[in-house]
Amino acid sequence: MQLKINGKLREVSGAHGDMLLWALRDELGLTGTKFGCGVGLCGACTVIVDGVATRACITPLAGLQGKEIRTVEGLSDGATLHPVQQAFLEHQTPQCGWCMSGQIMTVVALLERNPVASEADIVAALSRNYCRCGCYVRIKSAALAAQQKMAAQRGEAAA
Amino acid sequence: MSEVVRAAAGSAPQAESREASAGERRWRVSRRGFLIGVGMAGAGLALGVTVGLPAARLKVAETFSEVSGFGGATNDPDAWFEVLPDNRVRLFLTKVEMGQGVHTALAQIAAEELGLAPEDLEVLQATTSQGVMDLAGTSGSFSVSSMFNPLREAAATLREMLRAEAARMLSQPTGALRQEGRAFFVQGDPSRRVTFGALAANRSNWQVPKEKPALKPAGEYRVIGRPHPRVDTRDKITGAAVYGYDVRVEGMLYGAVLRPPTLTATLKSVRTARAERVDGVRKVVVDLQNGFVGVVAVSRAAARAGIEALEAEWQSGKLWQQEEIDAAMTVGGPGGVTVQRVGDAPRELRAPTLTAEYRSPFAIQSPLEAQAALADVSADRAVIWASTQSPFVVRRFVAQAIGLKEAQVEVRATYLGGGFGRKAGWEVAVEAARLSKAAGAPVHVGWTRQEELQNGYVRPPTHHRLSASVRDGRIVALEHQQASGDVLFTFFPKVAADLVGADFGAYRGALLLYDIPNRHTIVWRRALPIKTGPWRGLGLLANTFAVESFMDELAHAAGVDPLEWRLRHLPDTLWGRRMRAVLEAAAELGRWGKPLPEGRARGIACSTDTDTVVAQVAEVSLEREAGRIRVHNVALAMDCGLVINPDGVRAQAEGGVMWGVGSALVEEMRIENGRVAARNFDAYPLLTIAEAPHVEVALLDTARDGKPRGVGEPPMGPTAAAIGNAFFALTGKRLRQIPFTPARVKAALSA
Numbered sequence: 001m002q003l004k005i006n007g008k009l010r011e012v013s014g015a016h017g018d019m020l021l022w023a024l025r026d027e028l029g030l031t032g033t034k035f036g037c038g039v040g041l042c043g044a045c046t047v048i049v050d051g052v053a054t055r056a057c058i059t060p061l062a063g064l065q066g067k068e069i070r071t072v073e074g075l076s077d078g079a080t081l082h083p084v085q086q087a088f089l090e091h092q093t094p095q096c097g098w099c100m101s102g103q104i105m106t107v108v109a110l111l112e113r114n115p116v117a118s119e120a121d122i123v124a125a126l127s128r129n130y131c132r133c134g135c136y137v138r139i140k141s142a143a144l145a146a147q148q149k150m151a152a153q154r155g156e157a158a159a
Numbered sequence: 160m161s162e163v164v165r166a167a168a169g170s171a172p173q174a175e176s177r178e179a180s181a182g183e184r185r186w187r188v189s190r191r192g193f194l195i196g197v198g199m200a201g202a203g204l205a206l207g208v209t210v211g212l213p214a215a216r217l218k219v220a221e222t223f224s225e226v227s228g229f230g231g232a233t234n235d236p237d238a239w240f241e242v243l244p245d246n247r248v249r250l251f252l253t254k255v256e257m258g259q260g261v262h263t264a265l266a267q268i269a270a271e272e273l274g275l276a277p278e279d280l281e282v283l284q285a286t287t288s289q290g291v292m293d294l295a296g297t298s299g300s301f302s303v304s305s306m307f308n309p310l311r312e313a314a315a316t317l318r319e320m321l322r323a324e325a326a327r328m329l330s331q332p333t334g335a336l337r338q339e340g341r342a343f344f345v346q347g348d349p350s351r352r353v354t355f356g357a358l359a360a361n362r363s364n365w366q367v368p369k370e371k372p373a374l375k376p377a378g379e380y381r382v383i384g385r386p387h388p389r390v391d392t393r394d395k396i397t398g399a400a401v402y403g404y405d406v407r408v409e410g411m412l413y414g415a416v417l418r419p420p421t422l423t424a425t426l427k428s429v430r431t432a433r434a435e436r437v438d439g440v441r442k443v444v445v446d447l448q449n450g451f452v453g454v455v456a457v458s459r460a461a462a463r464a465g466i467e468a469l470e471a472e473w474q475s476g477k478l479w480q481q482e483e484i485d486a487a488m489t490v491g492g493p494g495g496v497t498v499q500r501v502g503d504a505p506r507e508l509r510a511p512t513l514t515a516e517y518r519s520p521f522a523i524q525s526p527l528e529a530q531a532a533l534a535d536v537s538a539d540r541a542v543i544w545a546s547t548q549s550p551f552v553v554r555r556f557v558a559q560a561i562g563l564k565e566a567q568v569e570v571r572a573t574y575l576g577g578g579f580g581r582k583a584g585w586e587v588a589v590e591a592a593r594l595s596k597a598a599g600a601p602v603h604v605g606w607t608r609q610e611e612l613q614n615g616y617v618r619p620p621t622h623h624r625l626s627a628s629v630r631d632g633r634i635v636a637l638e639h640q641q642a643s644g645d646v647l648f649t650f651f652p653k654v655a656a657d658l659v660g661a662d663f664g665a666y667r668g669a670l671l672l673y674d675i676p677n678r679h680t681i682v683w684r685r686a687l688p689i690k691t692g693p694w695r696g697l698g699l700l701a702n703t704f705a706v707e708s709f710m711d712e713l714a715h716a717a718g719v720d721p722l723e724w725r726l727r728h729l730p731d732t733l734w735g736r737r738m739r740a741v742l743e744a745a746a747e748l749g750r751w752g753k754p755l756p757e758g759r760a761r762g763i764a765c766s767t768d769t770d771t772v773v774a775q776v777a778e779v780s781l782e783r784e785a786g787r788i789r790v791h792n793v794a795l796a797m798d799c800g801l802v803i804n805p806d807g808v809r810a811q812a813e814g815g816v817m818w819g820v821g822s823a824l825v826e827e828m829r830i831e832n833g834r835v836a837a838r839n840f841d842a843y844p845l846l847t848i849a850e851a852p853h854v855e856v857a858l859l860d861t862a863r864d865g866k867p868r869g870v871g872e873p874p875m876g877p878t879a880a881a882i883g884n885a886f887f888a889l890t891g892k893r894l895r896q897i898p899f900t901p902a903r904v905k906a907a908l909s910a
């Protein structure tokens with residue numbers, strides 16, 4: 001089948017199981033999306049499907065046709081980081097980094113949907129994204145900074 | 160041999176595979192014990208440095224060097240520099256990056272003496288085949304403190320070697336040269352310059368100068384002590400960083416391994432026919448003697464389906480229950496080892512003022528990246544990519560398992576998606592190597608979360624009994640009796656364990672350092688039906704919880720403010736002054752004694768680990784109905800001596816506090832019907848962002864002796880005790896067992 005991933009149509013065979021996570025990682029080599037639990041509990045595998053933060057480990061391939069799938073690899077064009085990535089960089093957020101794609105994709109989806117997200121909204125959106133290294137203080141501050149950064153950019157664009 | 164597809168792209172950067180191949184790098188021992196690279200591919204200069212090398216080993220190396228002209232494998236640098244003709248300067252490290260920021264801190268230390276910015280250095284992960292040795296692995300919070308001096312000396316020596324060569328090339332006295340980045344120029348005439356690369360290319364017979372170069376005094380540091388962005392951050396937010404679970408090579412297959420249904424079950428027989436017929440299965444490997452059965456397939460899903468299809472017959476052993484383990488995990492009886500004896504505590508404790516008991520449970524390290532390795536085994540060589548804290552231990556066990564010599568096995572450590580002691584093991588790499596050997600193809604094994612929770616080694620439960628005699632507002636005698644499962648002894652041969660006597664990992668943090676005339680610590684080693692081992696901080700968290708909760712109980716019993724009580728029992732020694740400073744700083748930062756919002760209270764606690772002292776003030780509230788404790792704020796003051804990267808140290812402190820809160824409130828593993836009850840995070844939840852407190856950090860350096868100390872584990876010491884102490888301040892009830900679950904909180908409230 002063909003899936004639209006990061007703006008490109010990719011052929012996916014399903015040879016690595018029914019779930020999107022393993023097609024991304026083991027078939028397409030998009031290993032930026034991580035495995036943590038396989039049952040939707042940890043958030044490490046979060047990608048964005050049609051604008052919604054989605055756990056790839058429990059998302060069957062069947063039914064994804066025609067949908068826009070975005071992974072961490074598609075967030076920036078290489079040179080310029082996405083504002084959420086930029087904020088995570090500036091706040092020196094990752095320790096081991098394993099959870100970070102999931103945290104970042106969750107925040108991106110939230111801020112695209114709700115540009116005026118409050119701290120409480122951010123915490124609620126991230127409340128099922130584990131960070132074993134305990135980077136929570138910085139994840140929160142980076143996400144808040146990203147929200148402000150994106151708001152400022154929109155302000156500039158509007159002006 | 161297959162080529163790396165991604166390993167080079169996203170760093171966990173390693174040298175290109177060709178250079179990393181076994182046997183090419185050789186070292187000549189030079190003056191002052193430095194190692195000079197011999198036979199480098201192309202021209203260039205390599206200078207290696209050994210860390211904490213026993214003099215005897217260096218002697219052997221030197222002798223061997225005289226005979227053969229080469230140091231060979233006995234000179235084992237822990238780190239080395241390479242200056243390449245294209246003017247790259249590379250720093251190779253054996254220490255692995257698991258989120259603790261060690262590559263950045265070590266680059267800062269090296270850059271300081273090289274007169275460079277850390278960005279001028281390329282930091283690379285050394286593989287085990289580059290003539291290196293680091294049997295200790297990356298653990299124990301001592302990477303920076305152990306490498307600080309050797310690395311500075313090596314960097315300064317390299318700089319002086321290059322400067323002397325520049326002076327020769329430019330026909331100038333060394334004093335007339337100035338350095339600008341990776342080049343020297345003649346003062347007053349910047350056009351007359353020569354780059355490091357040109358110097359390296361120009362000469363092959365490098366000599367190490369006789370004199371030690373002067374090291375920069377601390378007052379002149381420009382890189383050390385300044386916050387520096389981590390070298391690995393960018394790759395970790397773009398998805399480019401490659402971890403053990405991510406490594407891919409051409410033609411790779413996937414492996415899975417059969418696990419016993421209970422802790423004590425042993426495999427009697429297995430029928431493989433059905434598994435062999437599963438779509439995509441390539442090979443079923445059975446080694447009954449070693450209890451090993453694995454499946455190799457074209458996908459992980461097929462490999463696991465193959466495992467499901469195996470018909471195994473097990474000899475079931477005893478079905479252990481948690482209650483039996485709790486009952487056995489008690490202090491007292493024969494076999495106690497006194498690990499601390501000051502004065503005569505038993506005599507003073509015949510009628511103690513107070514006695515209390517504390518408990519901590521099994522807990523699971525749970526790095527978010529489960530165990531993972533890729534093995535590519537051929538007849539006479541094996542390459543292993545692994546998320547490992549112990550590449551050299553992995554090499555040894557892989558070599559044993561597949562019948563190769565250690566020198567034929569190359570272990571390439573990738574980035575680790577968390578370690579926390581759990582990735583000091585070698586199981587997954589051995590599994591991948593066995594399966595790769597049998598399948599004749601590269602095989603990746605990545606554990607499921609269920610395997611990660613059920614098939615590793617875990618933090619042992621502990622039991623503590625503390626007794627004290629208090630007279631005239633001072634503790635005159637204190638005794639800490641502690642029982643624990645093994646922490647480091649799991650990995651010790653029995654003779655060594657008997658010789659050492661008590662598991663120092665288990666009693667880390669158990670010793671009583673306060674100024675009390677009579678102090679005893681006695682520990683019991685208790686056998687458990689499950690393998691237990693290192694967990695971030697080893698015994699630090701449980702022992703500190705017990706000792707610092709008890710100090711709090713004594714303070715309240717004496718009617719003294721808990722901060723004042725601790726200060727009163729500090730000796731007038733350097734340690735005492737350092738501890739006083741962090742206690743006062745944490746109290747200040749945490750607004751100790753200041754008014755609080757209704758329904759909140761504060762608790763204080765402190766600990767010492769790897770010569771780092773930490774104090775914390777936790778501010779909590781309570782949802783009484785639900786029995787839920789909420790930790791709002793933790794103020795932490797830490798004296799870890801000289802700080803290399805303040806922002807990195809703060810990050811470690813913040814993470815350590817989260818570990819402390821998680822252990823205090825949430826983490827508990829239970830054994831039911833002979834096995835670990837939890838199969839996934841629903842039954843072994845971790846702390847979430849919604850439960851995470853705000854953390855404030857103050858860094859102090861009272862000794863000012865220019866020495867860095869550990870920061871990876873010490874910050875998590877006091878958190879659980881500080882929270883329990885705050886709970887007491889709020890409710891007048893004492894919690895003596897972590898985690899403080901709603902059930903335990905409610906029980907305490909109604910007691």
Ligand code: FES
Nearest residue numbers: 036037040043057
């Ligand atoms: S791996 Fe998908 S939620 Fe954990």
Ligand code: FES
Nearest residue numbers: 096097099132133
């Ligand atoms: S950075 Fe390690 S799990 Fe979040």
